[in-house]
Amino acid sequence: ELILGLETSCDDTSCAVVAPDGRVLGAATVSQIELHNQWGGIVPELASRAHIDKVLVAVDTALTEAGVDPARLTAIGVTRGPGLIGSLKVGVDTAQALGYGWDKPVLGVNHLRGHLRSADLEEKRVTFPALILLVSGGHTLLAHMTSSADIRLLGSTVDDSLGEAYDKVARMLGLGYPGGPVVDRLAKDGTASIPFPRPMLADGLNFSFSGLKTAVRNFLAEHPDAPPADVAASFVAACLEVLEVKCRRALRQVEAESLVIVGGVAASPQVRQRAEAMCTDLGVKLCLPPLRWSTDNGAMIGLAAWDYLARGVDVGLRPTSSLSLDLF
Numbered sequence: 001e002l003i004l005g006l007e008t009s010c011d012d013t014s015c016a017v018v019a020p021d022g023r024v025l026g027a028a029t030v031s032q033i034e035l036h037n038q039w040g041g042i043v044p045e046l047a048s049r050a051h052i053d054k055v056l057v058a059v060d061t062a063l064t065e066a067g068v069d070p071a072r073l074t075a076i077g078v079t080r081g082p083g084l085i086g087s088l089k090v091g092v093d094t095a096q097a098l099g100y101g102w103d104k105p106v107l108g109v110n111h112l113r114g115h116l117r118s119a120d121l122e123e124k125r126v127t128f129p130a131l132i133l134l135v136s137g138g139h140t141l142l143a144h145m146t147s148s149a150d151i152r153l154l155g156s157t158v159d160d161s162l163g164e165a166y167d168k169v170a171r172m173l174g175l176g177y178p179g180g181p182v183v184d185r186l187a188k189d190g191t192a193s194i195p196f197p198r199p200m201l202a203d204g205l206n207f208s209f210s211g212l213k214t215a216v217r218n219f220l221a222e223h224p225d226a227p228p229a230d231v232a233a234s235f236v237a238a239c240l241e242v243l244e245v246k247c248r249r250a251l252r253q254v255e256a257e258s259l260v261i262v263g264g265v266a267a268s269p270q271v272r273q274r275a276e277a278m279c280t281d282l283g284v285k286l287c288l289p290p291l292r293w294s295t296d297n298g299a300m301i302g303l304a305a306w307d308y309l310a311r312g313v314d315v316g317l318r319p320t321s322s323l324s325l326d327l328f
């Protein structure tokens with residue numbers, strides 16, 4: 001009972017062998033950070049080519065680490081979207097070819113469902129009903145989940161995602177790509193003394209981060225000598241306050257036993273700390289993916305693929321650049 005999960009939607013080529021209970025037997029991720037760092041962001045065409053170079057290396061390494069012969073696999077799960085079309089196509093074509101060669105079914109998986117399931121990797125954590133906060137490079141949304149099949153969207157960003165805002169602020173501060181981890185680290189040494197705006201704070205469960213990003217840009221133009229650590233700390237403080245206010249509001253509106261925070265920004269120690277404090281205060285169980293599985297990886301795709309198999313869902317393998325969390 002093992003699924004091979006394959007993820008190539010963005011800038012990581014990642015593969016893992018995953019059991020139905022979320023145990024990861026072997027995994028490999030080849031990052032393209034160095035490749036894209038020289039351009040200050042992801043170059044889609046370079047990403048696709050790098051996936052072509054590395055995808056079979058990642059598959060081989062994951063299988064070898066797991067000590068598993070492909071004949072033992074139940075199925076292959078591969079990200080079909082959302083993401084960069086060229087990158088998705090490399091993953092899907094590879095999975096299809098492997099499935100054909102090994103005579104295994106291939107399931108197209110929604111990357112966002114992968115992130116969602118990352119919180120149950122290595123051990124089962126999520127209990128229902130749950131509030132989901134997905135904060136990644138391409139998405140920022142709140143959803144309510146009463147069972148693994150029943151997801152209702154509550155709100156999402158109307159412009160930039162949170163991860164995008166981190167990345168852009170990092171770029172303004174000359175910190176390179178990806179920006180989340182560096183902004184986060186720098187912020188620890190600063191004082192949150194600059195009153196950046198908290199966009200849409202009073203306004204329901206949607207988010208907006210583009211105004212905050214612009215406020216940081218304007219501030220830096222007017223105060224080129226401001227300590228970068230203070231700018232980072234003030235930016236992070238604004239983000240954390242927005243996240244907390246929205247989560248608290250959502251938790252008043254829906255019934256939730258647990259709060260599940262997933263997506264790349266869930267790797268942030270500051271986000272984790274703030275969420276822990278809030279959940280302790282509210283008596284809500286906090287479910288976080290292990291750090292290693294917060295950013296894109298094949299393991300979460302493999303675990304999500306088990307849901308598809310269990311429900312007999314087969315949505316095909318057409319790569320799709322945008323896809324909502326509530327869809328398979």
Ligand code: ATP
Pocket residue numbers: 010082083111115135136137138139162163164166167178179180181184263264265266267268269294295296
């Ligand atoms: P999506 O999942 O929405 O399609 P994606 O796959 O590109 O987008 P993820 O890999 O889930 O996004 O997350 C990447 C984002 O997470 C980047 O914007 C990155 O800056 C951010 N990130 C990663 N680590 C941290 C961290 N420690 N603190 C804050 N942000 C982080």
Ligand code: FE
Pocket residue numbers: 111115136137263264295296
């Ligand atoms: Fe992602």
